Amino acid sequence: MKLTRRLVLAAAAVFTLSTPVLAQYPERPITLIVPWAAGGGTDATARTVASLLEQELGKPINVVNRTGGGGIIGHTEIANAKPDGYTLGVITTELSLYHWLGTSPLDYKNYTPIALYNTDAQSINVRPDGPKDLKELLARAKEKPGSLKASGANRGGAPHLAMAGLLNASQMPVDTVPWVPTDGITPALQLLTSNAIAVVGTTIPEVQAMVDAGEVRTLAIMRAERDPSFPNVPTVKEAAGVDWYLSSWRGIAGPKDLPADVAKRLSDAMAKVVEKPEFKSFMSARKFGMDYADAQKFAKFLADADERFGTAIKAAGLAK
Amino acid sequence: MQTLLEAFGLIADPQVVVTVLLASIFGLFVGAIPGLTATMATALLVPMTFFMDPLSSIAAIVACTATAITAGDIPGCLLRIPGTPASAAYTDETFMMTKKGLGAQALGSSLVSSVIGGLFGAVVLMVAAPSLARVALNFSSFEYFWLACIGLSCAALVSASGLVAGLLSLLIGLLIACVGMDVISGSPRFTFGSVQLMGGVSFVPAMIGMFAISELLDSLLNGTARQRFAKPQKITGIFHGILPLISKYRRNVARGSIIGTIIGILPGAGGDIAAWITYTTARRFSKEPQKFGTGHPEGVIEAGAANNAGLSGAWVPALVFGVPGDAVTAIAVGVLFMKGINPGPRLFETQGAMLYAVFMIFLIANIALLPIGWFAIRAASKILSVPRPQLMAVLLLFCIVGSFAINNTVFDIGVMLVFGVLAFALSKAGIPIAPIILGIVLGPLLEQNFLTSMTIADGSVIAFFERPIAGILGVFVLLLWSIPLVSAILQLFRLMFATKPVKLTG
Amino acid sequence: MSKAPFLAGVILSLAGAGVIMEAMRLPVIPGQTYGPGLFPTVIGIGLLVFGAVYALNARRPTEPAIVPEAEWAAPDAEEGSAPERPFYGALAWLIAGLAGTILLWETAGFVLLMSVVLMVFMILLGVRLWLAGLVAVASTIMVYAIFIRILTVPLPSGLLAPLGL
The missing domain is CATH 3.40.190.10 (Periplasmic binding protein-like II)
Structure with missing residues (x-):
């Protein structure tokens, strides 16, 4: 009897101890999933963003390349991750295409947008x-x-x-x-x-x-x-003389339903990252187009891109 | 000459020297942990390079990669956990040597031949990088297809268990490579509805399972799990035991270095194919081919040289055209860009001194490998004196963490377990494991290049022989295949006629 | 000869047939001569044929193609002590422990899980309790620290999270 009571107390103590920890996000390393192979453009930008974001958040950020299937694997993994802010990812242009092409049901609604940082x-x-x-x-x-x-x-x-x-x-x-x-x-x-x-x-x-x-x-x-x-x-x-234009884009996002405070913390950090001289010099050294949008604007951008790419795919006869 | 002197001045900087030393030790540490790869070591270095000057950051990556890859041979040799796909070519050979008590000798000779191969590759890189890179750019999907064929043929031909067993093993590997989303068409294959399998079977966990876990299972079922892992290791002085061995097999060192450099220059799986091809050539041209697979250093020396020679080779297309050959050079190219050094042929004119300094770092890193590597080998060999149950427990721990760390997913621990059981069953049935690894590595290369070529040629098979290099490679492959085919047919005939006499005697 | 090669040959041959059937179901891509089904089909045929050849070879006593497993065990045997009986208990625990590790990874956490799995594994192999416990806990904590701090691998802390591990 005494023992069970002690156990309950201990469990309660554990519980109360672990709750406030959530408030100080991030408390452990964050994984940043890149749906493309190491060495490509997305990977390079992701590693730069990760290292600078690391300085802002004070916890290590591990870049994990989850490649294959034209990026579907990585994108799926980001969307399916636990929405606790410890698994984020770089989402790219292809996300605007999958559901139109019928290759995956994924679209921008499966994510919590954090920041757009590049268009090319x-x-x-x-x-x-x-x-x-x-x-x-x-x-x-x-x-x-x-x-x-x-x-x-x-x-x-x-x-x-x-x-x-x-x-x-x-x-x-x-x-x-x-x-x-x-x-x-x-x-x-x-x-x-x-x-x-x-x-x-x-x-x-x-x-x-x-x-x-x-x-x-x-x-x-x-x-x-x-x-x-x-x-x-x-x-x-x-x-x-042909009227046609199309841009690729890259941004940071988390799975759907990321807690608002976590999303805000990340979005604020990203706003500082894109202003850092290291980021700017990297982007211009590799001639990546610097285009920043905060969480709200990024969401709007994604909806718009989805519509434009859809029109393009249908016109090209690739839509499923 | 002027640039060479300037380059000397650049590397004389104490910061560079210290960086090379520290990065080497870091690479050694990561590489020697079973299941951790050179790619991981390099990726971990990237954030640190932000605080270094351009030359130091590249020096760090070069030194770290070279030691990590060489150190990766240590767990492969002592505990049967290969560090890279390339070292899987000779893991079983070195492990057999360890069991005989010659582990330190196996590692030592592979270390020395690696250093020689690495130096050779670095010198070639210095002298001929731009023109070599241009040659590499002439390789299209047609040539790559044939190269993949050559690599795969090697695994089957070299198998000590016989051609059929080798082929079966290879086919299993190729089948495993098919699992997941097909890159060309985007359709999922053999995924059984699992999203985790969409990305294919992760290579490192599968490799750890097939070598380390199956070995563990074997010892438990054999009842040897409490006995000494191997004979006490004989540690000879480097000049005493190793150098005579190297000079005895100097032909192998030379051939390994040359083949490794040539194949390593091709962006893609160059380095891995090179190790397998040279292990095969070593056996093919050996005076004692029957000793291969029983713990014989000859193939290890040749493949070891090729392994490190190919390592420098992979930098050629990366530096000259910004086309990285593997994950390590891909990361390095990113760092170069970050430091305002844009890879390209103009690099040789505008920043010649810088470039030659990088080449010299290659030389220094390879030479530094000798004492550092030898120290690590001596230290690591002591591990084998730990009682086997404790050793196996800690090994299991590293296998689990290593499998997890590659993609940070628990699913991969399951992959490790499944492949461990599979490999154990296969080896009980006399089917070798190493060719499976090659099948997994080269499967995508083979298939993608075949399908790409077919699309380009509008479905015409003749196109595989129309381009000059492809034609030569293609004819070579067909000749290679016809040898065992002809002998198999002959054997079949012999067997058919021999059936009756056997019955008589039996 | 041994049954294992024959059995393996038969199983691989049957698997080959299964692969071919599965490959037939893969889609054909318009505009491409060969689709994603081509390679699996070729591999399936290969497994079917060579699996059968392997099984037949295994039954023929005239074909000494298989390297005897005995060569592998040879160095152990030379140690003087003959192999003991198989460690079925440790084997079962190893498989069960790994399965448990996969299931409880996030909830139980790395340190707790691994300590238990390794300790029991060693005890089943005859290591004394205190030594097994010490090795298991010490090595697990050391690996945990190295991977979390230096190699930045996100190993789960699980139940021991409140300890600040």
């Missing part, structure tokens, strides 16, 4: 001996459909979609330039330089080193107006 426009790249401008590329493709092949990501990935959207906007069937699915940008670039395919669609920072090396030439950027970081690259509209 898609671009069209060829070998130096390839078509001299976008107009010529499209003309060649129209002349001999299927002769020029393109790559840059898996089927239904943002680069694929950007390409399909471009072809669609140019009044061409999407299989005029067949898409060669690969596991990311590195094998796609390898295919381009080894003369196995003719076009690579991706964001400019991903190919910057190859462009500097003279192995790759960027024909056009899919933006409404020129990117101040790349003033020499024409927009699609300037290069070929």
Whole structure:
């Protein structure tokens, strides 16, 4: 009898001891899930953000790459994590696509948005001996459909979609330039330089080193107006008279129903992170587009992106 | 010459020297813990590099990787837990040596050959990086497909248990690689509705299970779980026992270094394939091939050299074109960018001194490996004198933590257990384990490059022979396959005719 | 010869057939010559054929393809003491302990779980109680500290969280 009472007391003590701990979030290391492989653009930004966020929160942040399935694995894991603030993730463009393509029921409503920190426009790249401008590329493709092949990501990935959207906007069937699915940008670039395919669609920072090396030439950027970081690259509209633009984006989010105080703590920390000189110098060194939006604006951005990408996918005939 | 002198000046900085030393020790520590990988060691270094100058940060990564990979051989050899897919090629060989009491010798000779291979790779990197990188860029999916074929063939051909057992093992590995979301089409395969399996079977937990847990199960069922793990280890002086061995197998060191450097330059699974191919060539050209698989150092020396030579090789495409070959160089490229050093051919002109300083760090890190590694080996060999039940308990602890740490998920502990039981059953049936590892590593490479190539060639098989390098590799693969095929057919004939006489004698 | 290789061959062969059937159900991707079903089918055929060959070989006494397991155990046997009887208790505990670890990971926490699993494992192998306890608790706490502090791996603290571990 005495023993049970003691046990109850002990349990109660344990309970009361553990409650206030919640208030001082974070009290242990945080896991940041990256749905893409180490070495890619998303991974690089995630590691930078993680290390700076670590300074703000005072607890280690472990970057975990959960790759595969065109990012679905990682995104699913973020969405399914316990909403306690100890598992967060980087969510990317592909989230705006999955449910339209029918590859996963996931959409932005499965997450608690924390901050948008980057947007990058898609671009069209060829070998130096390839078509001299976008107009010529499209003309060649129209002349001999299927002769020029393109790559840059898996089927239904943002680069694929950007390409399909471009072809669609140019009044061409999407299989005029067949898409060669690969596991990311590195094998796609390898295919381009080894003369196995003719076009690579991706964001400019991903190919910057190859462009500097003279192995790759960027024909056009899919933006409404020129990117101040790349003033020499024409927009699609300037290069070929086609009205088409599409941007990739990256942001930090947690699973749905993150406690409001945790979300606020994270959002406030992110607001400081994007102002840090380390973040700015990293982003500009790697030529990533700096575009910050706080939790509320990010939510709005996601809803808007979802709608725009949906329209694009349907137009390209990829919607399920 | 001017740049070389400048580079010397850069690395003479005490901060750089101290960083190299500390990073080496850190790499050694992480690498020697069973289940932790060089990638993890490198990733952990990244936040620290924010406070270093550019050269120190790269020096830290280079030194840490080199020691972590070499230290990864220690648990593989002593306790049968390979640190990397590459070292899985010779884990069983070194473990057999440990059982004979020659563990320190196995590790020592692999250490020395690793250092030689690493130095060779670093020198090649210094002399010919830009042109080599350009060659690597000529490899398309067609060439990669054939390379994956060569790597896989090696595992089956080298299997000490016979071709059929090796092939079965390889097929199991390839099947495991199929599990999860198919990259090309996005359709889930063999996931049985599990979201955890969508990402595929995690490699490290599977490897820990197949080697370490199956060994544990084996000792429990054999009734050997309370006996000494291995004979007392004979520790010879490095100049006494190791160097004569290395000079005896100098051909292997040379061949391993060259093949390792060449294959390591290719972005992708270069380093892993190299270790397997060289283990096979060592056996193929050995005077005593029957000794392979029983604790013979020859293959270990060749594959060890290739392993570290390939390590430098992986930096070539990373530095010249910003195309990282593996997870470690991928992290390094990120750090380079952070420090305002943009990989690319212009790096050689604009920051030549800096670049050559990095190359020199390669040399220094490899030389530093010798004393640090030797010290670690001597210290680690003492572990085997711990009574076996306690040793196994602590081993189990590290297996569990290592499996968990790779993706921070409990599911992977289950993966470890399942694969431990599977591998135990397979080895009881005479099927080797090592080829499964290679199957898992190369499966995606093989399949993705095949399907990608087929899409490019509009379904024409001839395209696999149309490009010059692909053609040569393709013909080589077909020749390689025809050897056992022809001998198998001959054997089948012999067996058919031999059936009756057997019955007579039986 | 031993039954195990024959059995393994048969099982792998049957598994091959299963893989082929599963692979047939995988979707065909429009615009691609070969879909996600191709490789599993090839692997399935391989398992089916070579599993059968392996099983047949195992039945033939003329085929000495299998390296005897005895070579593995040889160094142990040379130690002088013959192998003892199998440790079924420790084996059962090992499997049960790992299953329990997976189920109770978050709730019980790393230190508590591992200490118990390792301690009982060692006791079943004949280690004295106090020594088993000491090794189990000390190694677990040490590993926990290293992984949490230096390697930043989020191991769960579970029931012992109030102790500040």
